[in-house]
Amino acid sequence: MNILYGRVQLAAEAALNLWRVKMNEDKQVIRDFWNYRSQTFDKSPGHYAASKEEEEAWKVLLRSKLGNAEKILDIGSGTGFLSLILADMGYGVVGIDLSEKMITRASAKAREKGLPIAFHQDDAENLGFENNSFDAIVNRAVLWTLPHPDIAVREWMRVLRPGGKLCFFLHEPRDDRKVSIQKQVLNLWILLSERRNPWRTLGNGRQAVNLPYNGGVKPGVIVDLLKSAGYSNVLAEPMHRIEALKRQRLPYPYRISHGHGQFCYTAEKPKED
Numbered sequence: 001m002n003i004l005y006g007r008v009q010l011a012a013e014a015a016l017n018l019w020r021v022k023m024n025e026d027k028q029v030i031r032d033f034w035n036y037r038s039q040t041f042d043k044s045p046g047h048y049a050a051s052k053e054e055e056e057a058w059k060v061l062l063r064s065k066l067g068n069a070e071k072i073l074d075i076g077s078g079t080g081f082l083s084l085i086l087a088d089m090g091y092g093v094v095g096i097d098l099s100e101k102m103i104t105r106a107s108a109k110a111r112e113k114g115l116p117i118a119f120h121q122d123d124a125e126n127l128g129f130e131n132n133s134f135d136a137i138v139n140r141a142v143l144w145t146l147p148h149p150d151i152a153v154r155e156w157m158r159v160l161r162p163g164g165k166l167c168f169f170l171h172e173p174r175d176d177r178k179v180s181i182q183k184q185v186l187n188l189w190i191l192l193s194e195r196r197n198p199w200r201t202l203g204n205g206r207q208a209v210n211l212p213y214n215g216g217v218k219p220g221v222i223v224d225l226l227k228s229a230g231y232s233n234v235l236a237e238p239m240h241r242i243e244a245l246k247r248q249r250l251p252y253p254y255r256i257s258h259g260h261g262q263f264c265y266t267a268e269k270p271k272e273d
């Protein structure tokens, strides 16, 4: 009996180790991809506020969701889009990202603007912070690039203080009718104007990574994910105002290919009794 138990335990440990190795390999592929993307990330029109009005709309939205939170964690901060806006609004911000090159770019932008933001490298699914460390967590366009969104949202709850707010932004799935010709026109435009390879993605090629929400996700799926992780007051809202402002300034190839809307998700970590 003891021998059998020992063998089962060994087999379980081997399976767990294999899973860990695979997980680390995936993370390296993801990190390398975003290191590559960091070089031209700020050239994509979806990644910056194209007008003062759009920036103002982001501020109004963030203020309405975050209120008087003092310490905010921006997860997958990239080149600093949300972190910089929040710090400019007077919030205390810490930004983390898996890609060290994203961190370098975000830090340089914060220095240039004289904004005191602490950026450092960390993993959204395994954060190096104590429990209950933040009043709020934000992120934009991050959940789709994680292999384990279910682990991530639980990890975020761990570092939120009870009553703390989660607020993030994510695309719904692309309209399939716009995937073919328009998408290829857009890719050619990106190749020429942004000088990057738009066909290099995380979902294709030899090193494709399995990302459950790659390509976008329906709001109902996210609402269920957050509820089953134990969040309260879960809400999904379309971002009509910001999208309309963004659309006005989009280059034509982006406009004809743009087939998916963004949602704002909010939720709370329940207060302790």
Ligand SMILES: C[S@@+](CC[C@H](N)C(=O)[O-])C[C@H]1O[C@@H](n2cnc3c(N)ncnc32)[C@H](O)[C@@H]1O
Binding pocket: 030, 031, 034, 035, 047, 075, 076, 077, 078, 079, 080, 081, 082, 096, 097, 098, 099, 102, 122, 123, 124, 125, 139, 140, 141, 142, 145, 146
């Ligand atoms: C689409 S970009 C969004 C960047 C930024 N939030 C923005 O809105 O401009 C996704 C970001 O998530 C980061 N990322 C991917 N996997 C991550 C992980 N496991 N932990 C932390 N950051 C991650 C990438 O390096 C990248 O900067």
